[in-house]
Amino acid sequence: MKKHLCSIILLLLMGSHLWAQTKxxxxxxxxxxxxxxxxxxxxxxxxxxxxxxxxxxxxxxxxxxxxxxxxxxxxxxxxxxxxxxxxxxxxxxxxxxxxxxxxxxxxxxxxxxxxxxxxxxxxxxxxxxxxxxxxxxxxxxxxxxxxxxxxxxxxxxxxxxxxxxxxxxxxxxxxxxxxxxxxxxxxxxxxxxxxxxxxxxxxxxxxxxxxxxxxxxxxxxxxxxxxxxxxxxxxxxxxxxxxxxxxxxxxxxxxxxxxxxxxxxxxxxxxxxxxxxxxxxxxxxxxxxxxxxxxxxxxxxxxxxxxxxxxxxxxxxxxxxxxEYAYFLYNNLKEGPEYKIRAITDGTYKFIWNTSPNNLYAIRVINGFDYGYVDKMEDRHVRKMYLSWLAKAGYDKNASKIVNRYRNRPEFELYDLNNDPEEMNNLADKPEFTSKLNQLKNALLEHMNTQNDSFLQKDKTDS
Missing domain, CATH: 3.40.720.10 (Alkaline Phosphatase, subunit A)
Structure with a gap:
């Protein structure tokens, strides 16, 4: 009897354990x-x-x-x-x-x-x-x-x-x-x-x-x-x-x-x-x-x-x-002048494709004044921050570089994320990185095709 009782208790314990595992x-x-x-x-x-x-x-x-x-x-x-x-x-x-x-x-x-x-x-x-x-x-x-x-x-x-x-x-x-x-x-x-x-x-x-x-x-x-x-x-x-x-x-x-x-x-x-x-x-x-x-x-x-x-x-x-990769996009619709960006990373390098490099990059809440946008919020913090950048850019080389990086983008950007995590040094024009750039660019285009994302192809046709 004790043997049967122990067996029943064991089965109950096993059942409760399995329930806890599968809950x-x-x-x-x-x-x-x-x-x-x-x-x-x-x-x-x-x-x-x-x-x-x-x-x-x-x-x-x-x-x-x-x-x-x-x-x-x-x-x-x-x-x-x-x-x-x-x-x-x-x-x-x-x-x-x-x-x-x-x-x-x-x-x-x-x-x-x-x-x-x-x-x-x-x-x-x-x-x-x-x-x-x-x-x-x-x-x-x-x-x-x-x-x-x-x-x-x-x-x-x-x-x-x-x-x-x-x-x-x-x-x-x-x-x-x-x-x-x-x-x-x-x-x-x-x-x-x-x-x-x-x-x-x-x-x-x-x-x-x-x-x-x-x-x-x-x-x-x-x-x-x-x-x-x-x-x-x-x-x-x-x-x-x-x-x-x-x-x-x-x-x-x-x-x-x-x-x-x-x-x-x-x-x-x-x-x-x-x-x-x-x-x-x-x-x-x-x-x-x-x-x-x-x-x-x-x-x-x-x-x-x-x-x-x-x-x-x-x-x-x-x-x-x-x-193998992570993919990114940005469509500047309703936020500022038309500006589309596509990007990809393999965890070590990031490739960015700016499809409108000749356009001003602007966000209405930050630098909307650059294209005539009048912000209803007069005291917006991020705009006041940016205005302080513009003031310093007039006499400080590093501030000028940061402002220019924000407003004016080249068509291609490539960054070494391990050595440059804040992506301040563009490697796209360096010959030794051409192979890596093309590898990421091709992978990005392949991904865009699977996503029915024709923005880049359209922009290239129209240019």
Whole structure:
């Protein structure tokens, strides 16, 4: 009798163990706004004490060193993240554009697998039919919020604890560190001693706004910390995959609105539920890979029409490589004079093709005055920063170089990302790099053909 009883108990224990292994994980994605990965601690910032919670998470999970967005503007970034499709395929390939009707998003994919899918905070996507999230109150949707917005975590708490028998996916969309940069405590850093990225002209105005920007990154970091405490308090930390992303780069000249790394390289830290230890991967990955990863982890079959590929083999360690290249585009529609850019990286070199090199590169909120745009916001921070660059460019060689790099682009750019991470030294005209340039150019053209992206061919025909 005792022998049979022991056998029954053993079977029950084995069954509960198998159930725990196969139970669908929850997903919590925390998404920043206009933060360049290089300004986060675990990605090498020299401005300390900015992201202690994110850095702690990095010490417990997987850090993706080569995660990229396809287009460094808010709407295309979010459409790619939520659909698993690149901008040309989902239809949102310029800012404020709509995703193609009939496209399936993270909501439908996970609903089919039994998940409830919620979102709180910033949206910046349409139409509603593609993105039927359960919207949760508590975080502001206003990216241009003036000052520190209030937060209420009651809705988030209710959502994740509503039904422990149904898995959830929740996306917390912060508005930090979107301009204006006037939230948080900037006194934690001295504007005179902070380290600026090399792609920014060193002016007092730049230093002051960059300090405010760091304060907003810290607010985002605090949200990450609070979310982790909530998971632990709710006793669901061990069955929740936590993904922290910083969206596209800082809303400063030469970052957001470009294909430079300061715009397209994203922080991505993932803590998987099953006893993951600190890992750093240099596998080339893109935002469109997130949705396939969640479908795969939830036990579904990843649709073959998605551009993204599941990251689970990277997360579980069965593979160390993911993509040969990452691809980028920028369409300056509604943001300034027509300007189209295409780019590619193999993780070591970046090739950029500016299709309108004779045109002025301008963004309405930064240097719209260069083409007659009158900004309704008279006190816009990024424009005041840029104006300080122009003033210094009149007498400072380095500032002049940075301003010229921003406004006037050659047709081809090639950068060594290992030795020149801020992409300040163009190698495109150097004979010893001709082979590498042609290799990347051909790979880019091949990718464009698969994406039905005819912009470059059309521009070449018309020129």
């Amino acid at each position: 669908q994980p929850n997903f919590l994605i925390i998404l920043g706004d206009d933060i360049s990965a290089k300004n986060i601690g675990c990605y090498g910032t020299k401005n300390l004490n900015t992201t202690p919670n994110i850095d702690k998470l990095a010490n417990e999970g997987m850090v993706f060193k080569n995660m990229f967005v396809s287009e460094a503007i808010c709407a295309p970034t979010r459409a790619e993240l939520y659909t698993g499709l690149t901008p040309n395929n989902n239809g949102c390939n310029f800012n404020h554009a709509a995703t193609k009707k009939g496209t399936l998003s993270i909501v439908q994919h996970l609903n089919t697998l039994g998940y409830r899918v919620g979102l709180t905070g910033k949206t910046h996507f349409r139409p509603a039919s593609v993105y039927p999230f359960e919207f949760i109150d508590g975080f502001t949707k206003n990216a241009n919020y003036n000052g520190t917005p209030p937060e209420n975590w009651d809705g988030v708490t209710e959502f994740i604890n509503r039904d422990k028998n149904q898995p959830f996916c929740l996306i917390i969309c912060s508005v930090h560190a979107h301009a204006p940069w006037n939230a948080g405590d900037s006194s934690l850093w001295d504007p005179n001693t902070i380290t600026l990225p090399k792609n920014l002209a060193d002016t007092q105005q730049t230093r002051e706004y960059f300090t405010e920007y760091l304060a907003e990154i810290k607010l985002f970091d605090e949200q990450v910390g609070r979310a982790r405490k909530l998971l632990k308090k709710s006793n669901i930390e061990n069955n929740t995959a936590l993904i922290v992303l910083d969206e596209n780069g800082a809303g400063m000249p030469g970052s957001k609105w470009t294909t430079y790394d300061m715009g397209v390289r994203s922080a991505c830290i993932i803590k998987w539920p099953k006893g993951q230890r600190k890992t750093v991967t240099k596998a080339i990955t893109q935002y469109c890979d997130i949705v396939p990863t969640l479908i795969d982890a939830a036990g579904g079959n990843v649709p073959s029409n998605l551009d993204g590929k599941s990251l689970l083999p990277i997360i579980t360690g069965t593979k160390t490589t993911h993509r």
